Amino acid sequence: xxxxxxxxxxxxxxxxxxxxxYQRIKDELKHNYMFGWHQYLLxxxxxxxSEINQINxxxxxxxxxMVVIGIGGSYLGSYxxxxxxxxxxxxxxxxIFLGQNLDSDYFNNVLAFCxxxxxxxxxxxxxxxxxxxxLAYELIKELMIKKYTYEGFKKRIxxxxxxxxxxxxxxxxxxxxxxxxxxxxxxxxxxxxTSVGLLPLAFVNINIKELLLGAQxxxxxxxxxxxxxxxxxxxxxxxxxxxxxxxxxxxxxxPYLRGLIEWYKQLFAESEGKNKKGLLPIGMVYSxxxxxxxxxxQEGTPMLFETxxxxxxxxxxxxxxxxxxxxxxxxxxxxxxxxxxxxxSSVIKAHYEIGNINNYVLALNELNEYNLAYLMTxxxxxxxxxxxxxxxxxxxxxxxxxxxxxxxxxx
Ligand code: PA5
Numbered sequence: 023x024x025x026x027x028x029x030x031x032x033x034x035x036x037x038x039x040x041x042x043x044y045q046r047i048k049d050e051l052k053h054n055y056m057f058g059w060h061q062y063l064l065x066x067x068x069x070x071x072s073e074i075n076q077i078n079x080x081x082x083x084x085x086x087x088m089v090v091i092g093i094g095g096s097y098l099g100s101y102x103x104x105x106x107x108x109x110x111x112x113x114x115x116x117x118i119f120l121g122q123n124l125d126s127d128y129f130n131n132v133l134a135f136c137x138x139x140x141x142x143x144x145x146x147x148x149x150x151x152x153x154x155x156x157l158a159y160e161l162i163k164e165l166m167i168k169k170y171t172y173e174g175f176k177k178r179i180x181x182x183x184x185x186x187x188x189x190x191x192x193x194x195x196x197x198x199x200x201x202x203x204x205x206x207x208x209x210x211x212x213x214x215x216t217s218v219g220l221l222p223l224a225f226v227n228i229n230i231k232e233l234l235l236g237a238q239x240x241x242x243x244x245x246x247x248x249x250x251x252x253x254x255x256x257x258x259x260x261x262x263x264x265x266x267x268x269x270x271x272x273x274x275x276x277p278y279l280r281g282l283i284e285w286y287k288q289l290f291a292e293s294e295g296k297n298k299k300g301l302l303p304i305g306m307v308y309s310x311x312x313x314x315x316x317x318x319x320q321e322g323t324p325m326l327f328e329t330x331x332x333x334x335x336x337x338x339x340x341x342x343x344x345x346x347x348x349x350x351x352x353x354x355x356x357x358x359x360x361x362x363x364x365x366x367s368s369v370i371k372a373h374y375e376i377g378n379i380n381n382y383v384l385a386l387n388e389l390n391e392y393n394l395a396y397l398m399t400x401x402x403x404x405x406x407x408x409x410x411x412x413x414x415x416x417x418x419x420x421x422x423x424x425x426x427x428x429x430x431x432x433x
Contacts, residue, residue: 023239023240023243023386023387023393023396024251024384024385024386024396024397024400025383025384025385025386026251026254026255026382026383026384026385027382027383027385028254028255028258028382030327030374030380030381030382031258031261031380031382032261032265032380033257033258033261035257040253040254040257041248043257043411044248044250044253047253047407047410047411048245050410051406051407051410051416054415054416054417055207056207056208056209056212056417056418057207057406057417058205058206058207058208059207059208059209059212059213059215059216059402060241060245062205062208062215062216063215063234063237063238063240063241063399064238064241064242067234070217070220071220071230071231071234073202074202074217074220074221074224074230075224077180077200077202077221078221078224078225080177081142081178081180081225082115082225084140084142084177084178085139085140085141085142085178086114086115086116086140087115087116087117087118087135087139087140087141087142088115088116088117088118088141088142088143088144088222088225088226089117089118089119089120089132089136089141089142089143089144089162090117090118090119090120090144090146090222091119091120091121091143091144091145091146091147091155091158091159091162092119092121092122092145092146092147092155092218093121093122093147093152093154093155094210094211094288094292094422095148095209095210095211095212095213095214095218095288095292096146096147096148096152096155096182096210096213096218097119097121097122097146098211098214098281098284098285098288099211099213099214099215099218099219099285099398100117100214100218100219100222100223101117101119101281101284101285102214102279102281102282102284102285102398103214103219103223103228103233103281103391103394103395103398104117104222104223104226104228104281105278105279105280105281105282106276106278106279106281106282106389106394107228107389107390107391107394108226108227108228109278113226114227115225115226115227116226117222117225117226118132118135118136118141120132120158120162121145121154121155121157121158121159122154123154124154124157129158129161133161133162133165136162136165136166136169137165137169141178142178142179142180142225143162143166143178143179143180144179144180144181144182144221144222144225145159145179145180145181145182145183145190146181146182146183146204146218146222147182147183147188147190148183148184148188148204148209148210148213148218149184149187149188150183150184150187150188150189150190150191150192150193151188151189151190152426153426153429153430153433156189159190163175163179166178166179176197176198176199179199179200180199180200180201180202180221181193181194181199181200181201181202182201182202182203182204182217182218182221183201183203183204184203184204184206185203185204185206202217202221203217204216204217204218209417209418209419211288211289211292211293212289212402212417214285214398215233215234215237215395215399219233220233220234228391229391230391232390232391232392232395233391233392233394233395234395235392235395236391236392236393236394236395236396236399237395237396237398237399239392239396240395240396240397240399240400240403241399241403244399244400244403244404245403251400252400252403252404252407253403253404253407255329255382255384255400255404255408256404256405256407256408256411257407257411258382259301259404259408260408260411260412262301262327262380263300263301263412266325267301267324267325267326267327267380268301268302268325268326269301269302269303269304269325269326269327270290270301270302270303270304270326270327270328270329271304271305271306271319271326271327271328271329272286272287272303272304272305272306272328272329272331273305273306273308273328273329273330273331274305274306274307274308274330274331274332275307275308275309275330275332275362275365275366276307276333276389277307277310278389279307279331280305280307282331282394282398283305283306283307284305285398286303286305286401287303287304287305289303289401289402289405290303290405290408291303292419292422293405293406293408293409293414293416293417294405294408294409294412294414294416295421296409296412296414296415296418296420296421297412297413297414299412299413299414300409300412300414301408304326306319308365308366308369309365312365312369316369319373319377319379320372320373320376320377320379321377324377324378324379326379327379327380327381327382328370328373328379328380328381328382329381329382329383329384330366330370330381330382330383330384331384331386331397332363332366332383332384332385332386333385333386333387333388333389333393334359334385334386334387334388335358335359335388335389336388336389338357338358338359339357339358339359340357340358341353341354341356341357341358341361342354342355370383384397384400
């Protein structure tokens with residue numbers, strides 16, 4: 023399902039060493055309580071899908087806009103998939119994200135939109151206590167009660183949080199609000215295929231059954247099979263790190279995958295960046311960034327390697343009419359996707375052969391629910407393996423907790 027090209031790697035490992043290391047890391051993960059997402063992905067979720075579809079049928083009856091409040095892992099997965107699959111200028115339903123920043127202009131814009139347009143609300147926080155989403159919720163709640171009355175507010179909101187703990191759970195109990203549960207053993211950045219991501223994505227008519235099927239197929243492949251590209255990719259990343267390449271740049275050629283970059287940055291940074299270790303994950307959208315950061319990649323400080331993500335287009339555009347254009351006639355034998363691919367190959371060649379920047383490729387067929395979920399799940403396993411190779415816990419984020427605590431003290 024993912025065609026990998028790791029040929030630039032200088033990693034030398036024999037089959038025996040590979041298997042030994044893979045088994046050891048798998049064993050470590052198996053004993054980590056927060057690896058619950060692995061079992062979750064393998065399980066059947068037809069009941070959850072029905073529940074979500076039922077909730078959304080009701081919510082879609084009220085509005086075409088859903089405000090999604092959440093931060094970090096509580097929104098980045100749905101943000102990434104929504105950007106990738108519900109984009110362009112014609113989408114019927116849209117998600118409006120709030121609670122990831124505290125900027126007054128941003129808030130004013132969203133609140134003004136909500137005054138003028140109908141909307142429903144999904145508040146997502148596992149702890150139920152995070153400052154940014156809590157603050158956003160209070161402001162939106164006030165507006166909703168004013169606009170729709172208290173009873174109307176209750177019909178238009180769904181809360182996704184822990185089953186028992188946190189202020190959001192208390193809020194559900196106090197107002198008798200509809201809620202979905204976030205499993206205790208699944209952390210935010212590994213939760214995209216739980217109710218955290220599925221509810222908002224289903225609201226915009228993304229096929230969540232296909233998402234779960236793609237995630238499950240990858241899950242069966244990247245933990246249980248002996249030949250494992252996700253683990254190999256983790257080893258390659260680790261090898262780059264040990265060879266003083268401290269930055270991984272995720273490269274995409276489709277601007278609608280900008281959200282995927284944001285999701286990937288959080289996944290790897292929060293999982294690996296501990297004990298003064300870890301690769302810094304960054305991302306670039308080519309061709310756009312070839313005309314800005316591309317210069318640095320080619321000739322600047324040699325600190326990074328690139329991992330290219332490509333999807334095959336299903337809706338290609340023929341350039342055959344360019345034959346009548348003297349300046350561009352040489353393109354007429356191609357489709358648009360061929361040109362994008364040729365740019366991709368040329369960039370890899372220039373960066374690798376001249377710039378000495380290693381390039382890896384993860385190539386998939388068309389960009390759809392199944393394949394995107396498959397790729398994201400590949401990344402989740404690779405990330406867990408990669409952090410484990412650095413001997414850090416992939417599933418905690420003690421540094422983030424420090425800042426959360428500082429805020430509480432300062433306020
Ligand atoms: O990956 C994580 O666990 C974190 O990034 C959390 O998702 C983020 O801090 C938000 O936490 P919460 O959902 O408790 O508001």
